[in-house]
Amino acid sequence: MKKLIIAVAAVLAVFCLSGCGGSRETRVLNVYNWGEYISDGSEDSFDTIAEFEKWYEQEYGEDIQVNYDTFASNEDMYAKLSTGAVSYDVIIPSDYMIARMAKEDLLLPLDFDNIPNYKNIDENFHGLYYDPEDKYSVPYAYGIVGIIYNANEVDSADATGWDLMWNEKYAGRILQFNNSRDAFGTAAYKLNKSVNSADHADWDAEYDELMTQRPLLYGMVMDEIFNLMESGEAAIGAYYAGDYFTMLDAEAEDVDLRFYYPDPTNYYIDAMCIPKCCADKELAEIFINYMLDHDAAIANAEYTWYASPNKIVYTDPEYVETMGEDAMSVLYPPMDDFAALYNEYAYRNLDQDTLDYINTLWENVKIN
Template sequence: MKKRALSLALCLLLCAALLPAPAAKAAEGYINVYNWGQYISDGTDGYIDVNAAFEEATGIKVNYMTFDSNESMYTKLRTGGSAYDVIIPSDYMIARLIDEDMLLPLDFDNIPNSALIDEAYLNTDYDPDNRYSVPYTWGTVGIIYNAAYVDEEDVGSWDLLWNSKYAGKILMFDNPRDSFAIAELMLGYSINTKDEDELRAAAYKLIEQKPLVQAYVMDQIFDKMERGEAWIAPYYAGDYLLMAAENEDLEFYFPEEGFNFFIDAMCIPATCANKAGAEAYINFLCSPEICVENLDYLGYSTPESAAKEFMDEERNTSQIAYPAEETLARGESFLYLDADATHLMDSLWLEVKTEGDVDYGPAVGIGVTAALVGGWLIFRSIRERRLKANRCRKWKTA
């Protein structure tokens, strides 16, 4: 009896352990931050650990999570189940989120450091009244290539990504917006086209490129380019600076047809549970000291001139992080395409990803297997019937 009581007590204890600890985290005690992968200084290589510094300064705990494309971030936000307090998507995605009422207006009294943001990065197309977002970084898209393998005479244009000489060594963006932009630039269209024929032509261009593409990747690009597994990839200029530090052969250029200029900005989703904490975090990231150290590690460009002054001389004058005016003039920002165009682009992108050479191998293979299996089953049933008939005959004659 005693034993039973003990085991019952143990059982209850185990069950209690499974229940969530009641109010272990006070409501204002933590925030959930959702950001791009490799997009914050996390304490490696002696750089500042931004999240730890924030926790120390404010006592608010940071649950930090990452995504690998605006689209997957959007899906996660839409499907719910997880409440984020701060997200850092790109311009066109912010416009989409505003359009679908998925963001909260910010209380700028709690974000005094936002006053430091340069005029040039405010009043943008995606957030015309600066109500929902505070710019985190800005940057450009260009081509990264490995000078040890790629001929200097082949570089200069986006068509390097279509150069069959480098088949199997080319990487491509694994998200529709960035990939379509490249094809559209090559075809001379606007990267914000909503025209169905132009989008189809761009998709066709991407299908044409597909046999040359080693893989469609996002964050994996770091590893593949640094080790020389791939030689050519379009990517964000800031990340090039990180990669170049690991592999000296890597070079970068802005293609002559033009390129995407983007701003990534901090926003608070409508599902936010700790708005004050979220605003404190945004304010913290905007403070010049943190901004400088963070972006020093990131390689992306800062929207705060005040922070730029504290910056490393080399980075400050880098033509890649801070291109000259005439180079920047060739850049074009993404605008939010309406729901129909976005949907069309998504389904065209799926066509690109699933398009393959006509391959009769699988059909023939399955056909032969099915014929063999069917033949065997029929053969067996005939044999069975005959065996049974024989048995019956024997039994009758006996």
């Protein structure tokens, strides 16, 4: 027992030394973002983090070190942050997760005096449901879910609405999302039901749709969809508009990928926030502001192929030309009623009872 106590004490000592040791001459910024969601210098692109460090050292004459870390899902990110065992200064979660974290008091209100570039955010992205007073978040990218199909295999006349994903003509050629929320979402939009319903009957109806669809599926996938659609291995699948262009870039010779938006469909926004565990809030705000600057914002939008809510980006002639007319019209559809559509069709945080219920239904879909 005594040895155990000594061991524990030694561990604690090591932690304290590493935790509080050393005077802070170098400012440290910890950024936590989705994987593949920032221009990282690969293939001669703009290396956002390195450029930020360089810019900061010039501007402020101080040393800085940015630690950049990635997550694979909002839930992973939430689990890590909610334990309180980590320290991040800037995170970029999705809308419904921002709503949840704000509700659970895990986010800090931003000081917009340090983020002057916020003025360039399109008015459509103000006052949305996840942050009605624009207190906690600065939108980074947004997207709309559409359906991608291989026109060499799929009759374009069939390519309307969500029905294509339930079309028996294409049995064995269809891909569905491999996560409960998105999969139930496709069924909800098909039935024109709310994706945020608290009524079990709605989810039951969507469950029936998914069970009908199940024998028609090639599989349930997430990022594998790139490879499967590009190679012609599967013919139909729903995914995010930006990703369609990534696939288009890599499609095989005998594959002709097309894209359309079913109506209604999913809208989502990922936004930059500062979590409660932030150690240097001012620096975090400086970073957020930098991300909205001309060079960084355009580089990131070009790298990820996702639409940017930043006016500087989509009004920039060079950016518009690089993207091309087709991509611009798909990525930035007419925006007049974006806020209304978004508030109606975006995912919201579900209560625990509903989450449990969907998860049980999802397990049923999967084990059948």
